[in-house]
Amino acid sequence: MDARIGIRNTKSVLFKSVIIFLAFVITIPLIIVLLYIIKQGVMQVNWHFLTNIPAPVGEAGGGISNALLGSFIIVVMSSIIAIPVGVLAGIYLSENAGTRLAYYSGLCVDILQGVPSIVVGIAVYFWVVKPLGTFSAVSGSIALSIMMLPIVIRSTEQTLLLLPDTLKEAALSLGVPYHRVILKVIVPCGFAGILSGIMLSVARIIGETAPLLFTAFGNPYLSTAITKPMETLPHLIYTYATSPYDDWHNLAWGASFILLMFVLLLNIFTKLITRKWNIQL
Structure with missing residues (x-):
């Protein structure tokens, strides 16, 4: 023994x-x-690097302020498009789980999540860029919002499915209208999980380059015009890393470090939320 x-x-x-x-x-x-x-x-990385635009070829120095601002604008616009649609779709899937329409809708969400980012970029190029006749931050935001949608939808759905049915039953038994039950009871109870999914989706798109090559394209100047080409950190890194100039290579490394810190912070923040609220994503 x-x-x-x-x-x-x-x-x-x-x-x-x-x-x-x-x-x-x-x-x-x-x-x-x-x-x-x-x-x-x-x-x-220093203050000059963060607050100045890239220097012309042959001149030392320069910064990434145009890319920082452009990334911020495009990510915010993408979130404005994707978050409401994704959360509402996730609510529908969780409330109608088991129905045929919900099944096929969920299947489409899974397929969309597996679509390569460059395919999304090409599709938005033909849908938006060509009809408008110009690259723009708007088209870049549309491309990235499409990539955000599956993550937001699935995280919202899975979070709400974890909530006990007694929450909704208790509210309905008190005569609360169905839409108020969803908005005032169900969504607030699952807010932490929904927020985690949103943060994950932002971390997913903030480093994407392929869709932006066909949509936002890039801009060496500081621009806030959303109907014009706009620079982003991933595109700047790609452009400078493939250039033959050592100064641009240094800018690419600095921009890579900044982008890496953003992604790490977003993921750490998401993990803290999921651990605190015991959420499974």
């Missing part, structure tokens, strides 16, 4: 050791990438 227990304990220890080793191996590439970007990029 003691021998069997010893063998069983040995197998358990070996299995746990293998799991820990594999988990460590998985984190190694991430750690290497993070450390390398931090090493190359942190030296480029």
Whole structure:
């Protein structure tokens, strides 16, 4: 009996050791990438870098203020488009779970989530850019909002499905109208999970480059005109990283560091919310 227990304990220890080793191996590439970007990029970041536009070719210095502003504007516009639609669609799927329409709608959401970003960019190029006759922040926002939708929809649906039915039943039994039950009871109770999904969707799109190549395109100047081309951090990184100029390479590393910090902060914030409210996404 003691021998069997010893063998069983040995197998358990070996299995746990293998799991820990594999988990460590998985984190190694991430750690290497993070450390390398931090090493190359942190030296480029200063107040001048954050508050100035890129310098012309051949001139030292320059910054990424146009890309920071452009990314902020496009992400905000994308959120304004995607969040209301995504939350409402998620509410519908959670309230009508099991129906045929909800099933096929959910299937379409899953398919949309798997569509490559460059395909979304090309589609928006033909739907929006060509009819308007110009690249613009609006078309970039539409492309990114399409990519946000599946995450917002699914996170809203899954969060609301976790809520107990007694919440809705109690409110309805008091004579509260159905729409007020949804807006005043169900959505507030699931707000933390919905917010987590929104943050994840923003983290997903903030680093996308392919859709913006066909829509917002880029702009070397500081611009707030949403009907004109606009620079973003991912596009600036792509442009400067593929250039033959060392000064532009340095700008690309600095911009990569800033973008990495944004994504890390968004993901950390999302994890804190999900852990506090015990949400599964």
